Amino acid sequence: MSKTHYSAFKVLKEALTGHKGWEPTWRDAEPKADGYDVIIVGGGGHGLATAYYLAKNHGITNVAVLERGWIGSGNVGRNTTIIRSNYLLPGNEPFYELSLQLWENLEQDLNYNAMISQRGIMNLIHSDAQRDAFIRRGNSMLFADAGCEYLEAKEVKERYPFLDMNNARFPIKAALAQPRGGTVRHDAVAWGYARGASDLGVDIIQNCEVTGFNIENGKCLGVQTTKGDIKANRVGVCVAGSSSRVMEKAGIKLPIESHVLQAFVTEGLKPVLDNVITFGAGHFYCSQSDKGGLVFGGDLDSYNSYAQRGNLPVVEDVCSGGMAIMPMIGRARLLRMWGGVMDMSMDGSPFIDSTEVKELFFNGGWCYGGFKATPASGYCYAHLLATDVPHEVATAYRLDRFRRGAMIDEKGVGPQPNLH
Amino acid sequence: MIINHPLLGPRDSEEFVYLGSTDLIDRPTNWEKSAAAEDFYQYQYIRENIAGDIQELWYHEQGDQSWLIVTRNTLTHEIKNVEFAQDFSRAKGRGK
Numbered sequence: 001m002s003k004t005h006y007s008a009f010k011v012l013k014e015a016l017t018g019h020k021g022w023e024p025t026w027r028d029a030e031p032k033a034d035g036y037d038v039i040i041v042g043g044g045g046h047g048l049a050t051a052y053y054l055a056k057n058h059g060i061t062n063v064a065v066l067e068r069g070w071i072g073s074g075n076v077g078r079n080t081t082i083i084r085s086n087y088l089l090p091g092n093e094p095f096y097e098l099s100l101q102l103w104e105n106l107e108q109d110l111n112y113n114a115m116i117s118q119r120g121i122m123n124l125i126h127s128d129a130q131r132d133a134f135i136r137r138g139n140s141m142l143f144a145d146a147g148c149e150y151l152e153a154k155e156v157k158e159r160y161p162f163l164d165m166n167n168a169r170f171p172i173k174a175a176l177a178q179p180r181g182g183t184v185r186h187d188a189v190a191w192g193y194a195r196g197a198s199d200l201g202v203d204i205i206q207n208c209e210v211t212g213f214n215i216e217n218g219k220c221l222g223v224q225t226t227k228g229d230i231k232a233n234r235v236g237v238c239v240a241g242s243s244s245r246v247m248e249k250a251g252i253k254l255p256i257e258s259h260v261l262q263a264f265v266t267e268g269l270k271p272v273l274d275n276v277i278t279f280g281a282g283h284f285y286c287s288q289s290d291k292g293g294l295v296f297g298g299d300l301d302s303y304n305s306y307a308q309r310g311n312l313p314v315v316e317d318v319c320s321g322g323m324a325i326m327p328m329i330g331r332a333r334l335l336r337m338w339g340g341v342m343d344m345s346m347d348g349s350p351f352i353d354s355t356e357v358k359e360l361f362f363n364g365g366w367c368y369g370g371f372k373a374t375p376a377s378g379y380c381y382a383h384l385l386a387t388d389v390p391h392e393v394a395t396a397y398r399l400d401r402f403r404r405g406a407m408i409d410e411k412g413v414g415p416q417p418n419l420h
Numbered sequence: 421m422i423i424n425h426p427l428l429g430p431r432d433s434e435e436f437v438y439l440g441s442t443d444l445i446d447r448p449t450n451w452e453k454s455a456a457a458e459d460f461y462q463y464q465y466i467r468e469n470i471a472g473d474i475q476e477l478w479y480h481e482q483g484d485q486s487w488l489i490v491t492r493n494t495l496t497h498e499i500k501n502v503e504f505a506q507d508f509s510r511a512k513g514r515g516k
Binding site for chain 2: 245253254258302346402418
């Protein structure tokens with residue numbers, strides 16, 4: 001059952017024997033005729049993490065993960081790989097802090113190299129008002145034991161002399177840093193969780209699109225798929241980016257709009273940036289990958305979209321944000337740019353909840369913060385699926401929060417999803 | 421994207437501000453009825469979020485400041501029709 005595990009010994013052995021002994025990392029499965037205890041719809045980072053924690057933490061191993069394409073082909077492979085827990089609101093901060101703690105232990109837990117690099121993240125501050133707001137955020141982070149560091153302009157300049165400190169419009173006044181933040185090899189997260197789940201007995205079924213739900217008397221009995229009907233005692237949907245399209249098949253409308261977010265990588269450069277830096281006056285965030293490319297992103301394209309590609313005005317907007325703080329990137333050439341579809345919720349915060357259909361659960365609405373949440377999302381979703389009770393750090397992520405007026409609006413812009 | 425303005429011709433979508441689906445035109449009018457809270461909840465927070473052709477509101481902020489109804493495919497970004505929101509709204513029997 002156990003699939004390939006990597007070690008120096010294994011590498012040496014394979015090198016000497018012509019690399020003929022490598023096997024797939026995880027087991028590709030077909031649906032079982034007698035069904036499953038839990039079906040997870042969506043084989044992205046969150047879905048695979050959910051399956052892994054269901055098996056590991058709760059001993060539920062009769063689980064299938066259904067994926068329309070191939071695992072990790074959605075947003076877990078399309079993000080800018082940043083991890084952090086620098087949130088403000090009490091509904092968010094403990095959740096993201098749990099996520100960061102799980103990231104810190106992920107490689108040991110999975111015995112898989114996800115290249116987690118806690119190189120730190122630094123949010124630049126450009127005005128006195130923003131300094132006050134960030135200090136408040138920093139205090140919120142300290143309450144959650146997330147740790148943070150306030151840097152005066154002098155210290156920022158000492159660390160990163162290439163920054164344009166005296167930009168006429170957006171001078172850099174200070175920064176709020178989280179030294180525990182960083183980056184992860186994003187594809188390895190999907191593969192690592194897949195192997196972990198597969199080793200514990202989870203069936204990962206690819207090229208299996210869910211086309212409908214079998215619902216009788218308000219109770220979900222399983223799913224209809226391109227590989228036939230599959231029975232399940234419980235179904236957990238986990239398809240951020242396609243949430244509205246999938247949940248519509250169960251007759252459920254969501255407080256979500258789909259928007260496209262673009263990301264960019266330059267040609268490989270020598271090491272210039274050993275941190276994640278974000279622009280506080282516009283929307284720009286940047287890190288340098290281990291291959292040397294500067295990986296960066298910015299705002300949504302701002303109109304509803306299911307196309308995994310964006311338009312040129314946002315390219316200009318993002319690049320000009322980059323030029324405002326790091327003029328040196330003007331010399332780098334863009335190697336690739338791509339788009340991913342985001343579940344934009346009405347307050348910028350996600351959902352991990354049961355639904356009005358019994359035995360049908362929903363995880364989505366991650367806006368463009370889903371990657372960093374992957375471990376905690378899986379951990380808390382597995383907790384909910386196994387125990388019927390939300391995990392204590394995810395109690396705020398309910399689908400009915402707008403009806404109750406209990407929004408978690410981190411940015412304070414109201415129900416205008418393209419602004420979150 | 422190029423939006424073909426009914427009066428001004430083809431304009432870059434950057435000149436516009438995007439609001440969202442034309443469902444936002446149909447704001448509940450009766451706030452006194454008992455189900456009003458539910459009506460406003462549905463209006464304000466719940467979205468059809470269709471993958472395919474949708475009708476949506478664009479505001480020509482850097483142009484003639486008109487509200488337009490753009491019929492656009494969310495899977496391909498193809499724009500199929502553009503008309504004034506005023507005409508669209510009147511055709512639905514609203515005042516403006």
